[in-house]
Amino acid sequence: MSDTVSVTITRQQNYQFLVDFGDAMPTLNADLPAPLGQGEGPSPEHLLLAAVANCLSASLVFSLQKYKQDPGTVRATATATIGRNEDKRLRVTGVDVALSLGKPAAKLEHLDRVLAQFEAFCTVTQSVRTGMDVRLTVSDATGQRLGA
Incomplete structure (x- = not known):
């Protein structure tokens, strides 16, 4: 398809x-x-960051909803690293994304399973990763950093 x-x-x-x-x-x-x-x-860089952050956020919500879990407000901050390639041309060389859940991890069932699989559902991020590094952190409402 x-x-x-x-x-x-x-x-x-x-x-x-x-x-x-x-x-x-x-x-x-x-x-x-x-x-x-x-x-x-x-800018085009902003639009790229928005696409990656939005896709990861939606994939996280989708994965949580498979287990009938509501994460509350999900917030994503994406930051691009801009550098020059071998030909001295500006490129986005990497993206850092910080996802934050609106609830404490202890209130979300099956979170370990969700964190292990949600990135695979993200069409945009998985496509972008073929050309650059995308680094991700996930934290809960208390600021606790969660394993992905």
Whole structure:
């Protein structure tokens, strides 16, 4: 089975682009930061981080719900490391993602099983990992770091 997803990106001016996700979703303005752009919208790096963080968060919620567990508020912070490759071109060389559950680990049944499998459900992160390192930490509402 093969599905497709598409977006249309149209230049508005300079480095500002309108991202059109289709009729069912609002558009998004994207822009490069200064000095090239005006920083009036998320950059491509921001969009990449949002995709990875959102996918991991959704996969964690999906895995918990398989066991009828509600994690409460799930928060993800994704940070990109930008560096130069062998040709001195800027690249995203790695992504660090910190996921935080809205409940203490002790209140979530089967959490060890969930943590062992949820990353495998994340289409975007698993795809990105083929080209760069994605490092993940998960903590609960008390700040306790959980094994993944």
